[in-house]
Amino acid sequence: MPQEQQQYWLMKSEPDECSIDDLAAAPGQTVPWTGVRNYQARNFMRDAMRIGDGVLFYHSSCPQPGIAGLAEVAGPPYPDPTQFDPASPYHDPKSRPEAPRWLLRDVKLVRKTRLLSLKEMRARPELATMRVLQPGNRLSITPVTPEEWRAVLALLEVS
DNA sequence: GCCAACGTTGGC
DNA sequence: GCCAACGTTGGC
Numbered sequence: 001m002p003q004e005q006q007q008y009w010l011m012k013s014e015p016d017e018c019s020i021d022d023l024a025a026a027p028g029q030t031v032p033w034t035g036v037r038n039y040q041a042r043n044f045m046r047d048a049m050r051i052g053d054g055v056l057f058y059h060s061s062c063p064q065p066g067i068a069g070l071a072e073v074a075g076p077p078y079p080d081p082t083q084f085d086p087a088s089p090y091h092d093p094k095s096r097p098e099a100p101r102w103l104l105r106d107v108k109l110v111r112k113t114r115l116l117s118l119k120e121m122r123a124r125p126e127l128a129t130m131r132v133l134q135p136g137n138r139l140s141i142t143p144v145t146p147e148e149w150r151a152v153l154a155l156l157e158v159s
Numbered sequence: 160g161c162c163a164a165c166g167t168t169g170g171c
Numbered sequence: 172g173c174c175a176a177c178g179t180t181g182g183c
Contacts, residue, residue, distance in 0.1 A: 012181090038166075061181055118182080136164045138180050 007053045008144035009044070009073075010132050011107065012060040020057055020068040020112050029109035030074050034082045035090045036104065041141040046077045046103045054149060055107055058132065059115075060140075066117035067152060074108035113156045126151040 011033065013019070023031055036042055055071040079100035082090035095101040121127050131142035144152075153159060 014181095040166095065182070138165065140180090 007048070007050060008056070008146065008149040009049065009053060010056040010058050010067075010130070010142050010144050011071075012058045012132075012140040014061045015059045015068075016062070019059065020109075023057065023069070023071065023107070023109045024112060026109075030106050032080070033104045033107050034080050036080070036140060037090065037092070037102065038140065041139055042102055044141045044143070045105045048143075049073045049077075049105055051075060054110075054144075056144060056149075056152060057107075057109075064115060064117060066115045066119075066121065067113070067156070068115055069112040070110040070153075070156075070158070071107050072110055073105050075106040077103040077105055080104040111158065113158060116152065116155055120155070124151070124155065127155075 015022075017035070018031055023029060033045065036045065051073055053073040055073060056067050057069040057071045059065055059068045079097075080090070080102040082088040083092040083095045083100065083102045084097060085091055086093075090102075092101060121130070122133060127133065127148060130144065130148050131137055131139065
């Protein structure tokens with residue numbers, strides 16, 4: 001696969017922490033994706049993502065879970081500062097500044113969309129392959145195939 | 160609040 | 172390196 005080919009991701013955010021509206025209100029409509037403490041999700045951010053990749057911004061752990069907007073990977077990987085902050089719930093005392101364990105990406109809003117609810121996602125056969133819908137999936141960042149991406153955009157009536 | 164799924168931890 | 176215990180996730 002050519003390095004230039006665009007990739008797609010679904011990234012879960014708890015709206016209590018950072019909603020699509022919080023993203024829209026952030027400086028530059030960009031936020032650092034803090035708090036990921038799962039190695040597989042970290043590896044996606046550190047190794048696999050490329051600037052400009054498409055992101056489905058997903059609201060989780062809330063009354064109305066679902067896709068709430070489109071975003072993009074806005075920069076290179078860098079250390080998540082919360083891992084070194086003893087006051088942060090994401091503090092990791094085992095991580096050292098000279099060898100940071102947790103890397104993140106900045107994520108920038110592309111556009112807010114209607115809410116494509118989890119219920120509707122589950123009802124759509126063309127989305128049945130999505131990793132986020134698989135039983136037992138707990139990953140907060142999952143790859144999305146080009147076909148899934150196009151199907152979501154069609155349901156959201158955006159291109 | 161429940162609970163299934165599953166990642167992480169730590170004793171051995 | 173195994174694996175049971177434990178903690179977390181996240182929809183319901």
